[in-house]
Amino acid sequence: MLWRKIARHILALTLTVLLGGLLSAFLVRLAPGFTVDEAQLDPRLNSASVRALRESRLADRNILSFYFHSLNRALHGDLGTSISLGEPVTTLLRQRIPQTLRLVSIGVLLSWAAALALALSAAWLRVSAYDVLNTILSGAFLCIPAAVLALLSVLWNVPGSLAIALIVFPRVYRYTRNLLAKAYFLPHIITARVKGLSELRILLWHVVPVVAPQLLAVAGVSVSIAIGAAIPVEALCGLAGIGQLAWQAALARDLPLLTNITILVTLVTLLANSGADVIGDMLRGQRA
């Protein structure tokens, strides 16, 4: 049963990734000025060079053939060459992935540590003033645009990962707090309290196992939020990662680069969500 579920996830993931790449290729193709290259304005080029440049852009006109040729090349390890940066996409991605991976993973870990610490302590202490204080704190970060948090991190000279953590934290905290609050109304937990079990034991033995599968689903979503947050953070903090590359590719309408980044981002997001789903199902199976 679990293997069938995993197979279904892989099939859905592959189809979504392929569709995502095709969609981004379509969007770039439909964009105004697609067939024009800035290099054509270079006064040092003669008419033959300008014509050659124009023809190289026109070769990408048929988006379906462009996309399927790209996929075929990708299967052989060639992701094409970036039009705006003039470097192989594989090299660019290889250079940038570690930075984003570090930024996103530290950001996600920090946000989860803070959110879990606050939500679990609020659930354990059950003091309404403390709960309200936490809600106000998380709500405040929810009301500040991600790009402003990135700018403030530059202003105060704090690492970009902290900005990502502050963007992800309020969302994770809200879900976790709501899940814990709902779990406390479950009949077996009310019974445990009536029987006189300590609050800490109720939290760790009875509440956390109930909410763990749902928290895992939130973990999958938090990766997606962190990747989205990496765009303003990297672009405004001058960090050379995938977010900054996506930003540059979007501005330059760099078709090969943008298509590959879209596929990569879709793949990572879906892998995180599917992984969280499958592990959540395994936990539910163990409990049943």
Next chain:
Amino acid sequence: MRSWHGRVWRRVASIVLLLVVGVSLSANWLAPEGYARQYREAASAPPSRQHWLGTDEIGRDRLARVLYGTRISLLLAPAAALLSTLMAALIGGLAGYLGGAWARVAMAVTDLFLSLPWLFLLITVRAMMPLNVSPMISVLVTFLLLGLLGWTTASRVLCATAGSLRNADFVQQARASGVPDARLFWVHVVPNLKPVLYAQFWISIPAFILSEANLGILGLGVTEPTPSWGSLLRELEGVISIGEEPWKFVPLVLLVIVVTSFQLVLSDQEQVAA
């Protein structure tokens, strides 16, 4: 938020929102010189009696720009929210009502959009639009884009709600009485989706305000000289320390107050939309 404290806070937030909307709508009266007038002799000036919030680096009155920018953001975010809610009702509601392959295709498209982080999707699609357009066109493009891309989460909720209504007794009875499908959908299903639609509309507004601000700071939002909260916040890029020019943070403070007020007012709506 269920206590009287919650009610008081919601009332205070509603008053704050009404006040901000009222003041921004009076921008023409409060700042008759307009947002683009340059006071070249007073560029980058600190607050004074003539310019309460000082001037920007090309000598435009910051208070006038904040007032007009607030008006643009506060009027167009609800318009974008309305568009996204209508699209969600049409796509999600119809797919849920029709069920079967329709629902599967609609949800596959929704999943595709949801698999990309929201800001990544926004900057990609925004960059595909012409960037060198007139300021008013850039305002429309920015908010139209938010409306056209922001329907996915709502669509999922509406698909599930409409799906549960499809087999409801009253719908089956109407179907058995020979009511055509289109009429059944508009007259019997859509009115039952109203609470979710209202909730989705209201919770989209602060989300779109924040998204416009993000796009504006990244230079893909409303273009100069038209102000919006996003374009006003771009000024923070040049700030060296908060203590030196705190008046530059006024648009940010105003945005946080408005979004917080929306969150407080909508604390009940979020439960309906979930």
